[in-house]
Amino acid sequence: MVIVEERMDSVDVLRLEGRLDASSANDLKEKVNDFAQEKRLNFVIDMAAIDFIDSSGLGSLVSSLRSVNKLGGDIKIASLKDAVRSIFELTRLHRIFEIFDDAEAAVKSFEV
Amino acid sequence: MVIVEERMDSVDVLRLEGRLDASSANDLKEKVNDFAQEKRLNFVIDMAAIDFIDSSGLGSLVSSLRSVNKLGGDIKIASLKDAVRSIFELTRLHRIFEIFDDAEAAVKSFEV
Amino acid sequence: MQRKIKLVIDSDLENIALIGTAINKLCSLIPLSDEEAFQMELCVVEAVTNSIKHAYGYDSEHQVEINFVLSSEELTVDICDKGTPLDKELMEKKFKEPLECDDTDPDNVPEGGRGLAIINTIMDNVSYKSEKGINCLTMKKRFNLLVGGAKGPVNG
Amino acid sequence: MQRKIKLVIDSDLENIALIGTAINKLCSLIPLSDEEAFQMELCVVEAVTNSIKHAYGYDSEHQVEINFVLSSEELTVDICDKGTPLDKELMEKKFKEPLECDDTDPDNVPEGGRGLAIINTIMDNVSYKSEKGINCLTMKKRFNLLVGGAKGPVNG
Ligand SMILES: Nc1ncnc2c1ncn2[C@@H]1O[C@H](COP(=O)(O)OP(=O)(O)O)[C@@H](O)[C@H]1O
Ligand SMILES: Nc1ncnc2c1ncn2[C@@H]1O[C@H](COP(=O)(O)OP(=O)(O)O)[C@@H](O)[C@H]1O
Numbered sequence: 001m002v003i004v005e006e007r008m009d010s011v012d013v014l015r016l017e018g019r020l021d022a023s024s025a026n027d028l029k030e031k032v033n034d035f036a037q038e039k040r041l042n043f044v045i046d047m048a049a050i051d052f053i054d055s056s057g058l059g060s061l062v063s064s065l066r067s068v069n070k071l072g073g074d075i076k077i078a079s080l081k082d083a084v085r086s087i088f089e090l091t092r093l094h095r096i097f098e099i100f101d102d103a104e105a106a107v108k109s110f111e112v
Numbered sequence: 113m114v115i116v117e118e119r120m121d122s123v124d125v126l127r128l129e130g131r132l133d134a135s136s137a138n139d140l141k142e143k144v145n146d147f148a149q150e151k152r153l154n155f156v157i158d159m160a161a162i163d164f165i166d167s168s169g170l171g172s173l174v175s176s177l178r179s180v181n182k183l184g185g186d187i188k189i190a191s192l193k194d195a196v197r198s199i200f201e202l203t204r205l206h207r208i209f210e211i212f213d214d215a216e217a218a219v220k221s222f223e224v
Numbered sequence: 225m226q227r228k229i230k231l232v233i234d235s236d237l238e239n240i241a242l243i244g245t246a247i248n249k250l251c252s253l254i255p256l257s258d259e260e261a262f263q264m265e266l267c268v269v270e271a272v273t274n275s276i277k278h279a280y281g282y283d284s285e286h287q288v289e290i291n292f293v294l295s296s297e298e299l300t301v302d303i304c305d306k307g308t309p310l311d312k313e314l315m316e317k318k319f320k321e322p323l324e325c326d327d328t329d330p331d332n333v334p335e336g337g338r339g340l341a342i343i344n345t346i347m348d349n350v351s352y353k354s355e356k357g358i359n360c361l362t363m364k365k366r367f368n369l370l371v372g373g374a375k376g377p378v379n380g
Numbered sequence: 381m382q383r384k385i386k387l388v389i390d391s392d393l394e395n396i397a398l399i400g401t402a403i404n405k406l407c408s409l410i411p412l413s414d415e416e417a418f419q420m421e422l423c424v425v426e427a428v429t430n431s432i433k434h435a436y437g438y439d440s441e442h443q444v445e446i447n448f449v450l451s452s453e454e455l456t457v458d459i460c461d462k463g464t465p466l467d468k469e470l471m472e473k474k475f476k477e478p479l480e481c482d483d484t485d486p487d488n489v490p491e492g493g494r495g496l497a498i499i500n501t502i503m504d505n506v507s508y509k510s511e512k513g514i515n516c517l518t519m520k521k522r523f524n525l526l527v528g529g530a531k532g533p534v535n536g
Binding site: 231238253 | 384398404
Binding site: 019021022023052054055056058059062063065066069082083086087090091092093095096 | 334338
């Protein structure tokens with residue numbers, strides 16, 4: 001998996017590419033923790049280029065959400081492909097995360 | 113591989129679907145021979161739905177061409193996908209077969 | 225008729241993408257929709273990950289073997305390792321746990337522990353056998369040659 | 381880093397579609413174009429067909445083993461059987477035969493005998509080894525992580 005970073009307004013957009021599975025789950029957690037240490041706590045995870053996710057990948061999202069929540073931040077999800085969205089629904093995690101059609105909408109939701 | 117038969121004017125159009133490889137090469141040869149026995153000697157092989165061809169598949173086309181040529185008939189090829197066409201070119205068999213963009217054009221070429 | 229392929233990898237998480245990619249595409253040979261093919265990939269990836277994580281404790285010196293068997297109405301995949309076996313009672317317990325989580329507070333949502341429940345939800349039949357040091361999780365999915373993804377017949 | 385998967389089938393022509401399909405899709409993990417992936421599939425299918433036809437004489441009771449190894453700049457595939465070995469002189473002769481056929485009279489165009497020449501044309505390197513009853517045809521294709529199919533890096 002590749003993580004491309006971008007900053008929009010004061011939100012960190014992480015664009016993930018490839019497969020979010022057990023081999024890459026830690027990469028995401030570490031990236032979020034690194035930012036959190038710099039007090040950057042609001043994230044959009046853009047999954048437009050994620051072809052595959054499994055329970056380890058989902059676990060890394062839940063764990064990242066928990067750690068930034070504790071510090072007063074949040075993680076929003078954007079641009080899920082159909083198959084990926086269906087796994088969020090299967091595991092009911094679409095009820096835990098706010099999910100947006102694209103990264104821009106997700107970034108805007110932080111502005112309120 | 114599946115062979116769908118269709119008769120247009122007095123030409124037998126064989127639409128192939130799937131993979132034309134060593135496991136299906138004989139199916140094609142037998143089909144052409146069966147028709148040849150009934151004196152049906154002009155064929156269009158429509159490969160629009162062929163995803164894969166190998167040297168055994170090409171061999172079955174050459175062998176079919178030879179046997180109908182001997183009886184005064186012909187085989188024309190139609191609707192090659194790019195990857196399949198590239199194998200015809202690699203093996204120079206595009207010089208042995210007349211190749212048409214679609215089955216209709218190939219059928220028409222028999223009318224002259 | 226039955227068609228069969230065996231896939232073998234070393235027990236390294238880096239190799240799971242190879243298995244997943246191959247399984248997904250192999251499912252295009254049967255009438256499964258793209259979403260169903262994704263789900264088959266997911267189940268196999270969950271099971272292989274479990275073998276690497278739990279049976280081998282992330283030690284990459286071992287092997288995981290996957291048998292993919294297509295018959296005319298059913299796909300059977302088994303995932304085999306030679307590591308510490310899965311406790312069958314734990315498996316049955318996991319199978320009964322609902323994926324549904326009543327709470328929407330992230331702190332109450334578990335980070336892991338969904339693999340076996342996902343497999344059991346998606347597959348039609350799941351069983352586990354540990355014999356002579358070889359452990360196999362076997363999962364089956366029925367499909368219908370007449371409906372489904374309309375990808376052509378199995379012997380295409 | 382190296383990623384590796386082994387595929388095994390019984391020596392039955394019906395199983396070749398499984399191998400071809402898996403190999404083609406595995407190539408999407410490296411920066412090869414769709415046409416190059418098709419060519420890799422073709423070479424592997426030619427080699428597996430040869431093992432079933434020539435090494436095993438169409439007897440389906442044996443096995444053909446394919447090792448697919450990805451390193452950062454090269455794909456290596458070897459196809460192994462335990463049947464009658466390939467005559468290396470014949471192989472070298474086939475490698476030198478041009479695919480070009482001067483004649484356009486179908487009667488002078490050979491029906492078969494193109495498999496090894498196709499493999500040798502497409503691949504960057506081909507070798508054959510028969511040792512202790514195990515015969516392996518090894519083929520290599522170099523690729524460039526920076527150009528090529530732009531399918532993302534190998535460790536995606
Ligand atoms: N192949 C296996 N070998 C040994 N133990 C396993 C295996 N698969 C699962 N387990 C056990 O079952 C538990 C539940 O597995 P699972 O539902 O996949 O969730 P997770 O792997 O996230 O813990 C694991 O924590 C492990 O103790
Ligand atoms: N794996 C193999 N084992 C034994 N003999 C082989 C093998 N591959 C090729 N051969 C021999 O080399 C010849 C040329 O092979 P090839 O170029 O693939 O054409 P074809 O298989 O159509 O004859 C075969 O006819 C066979 O005699």
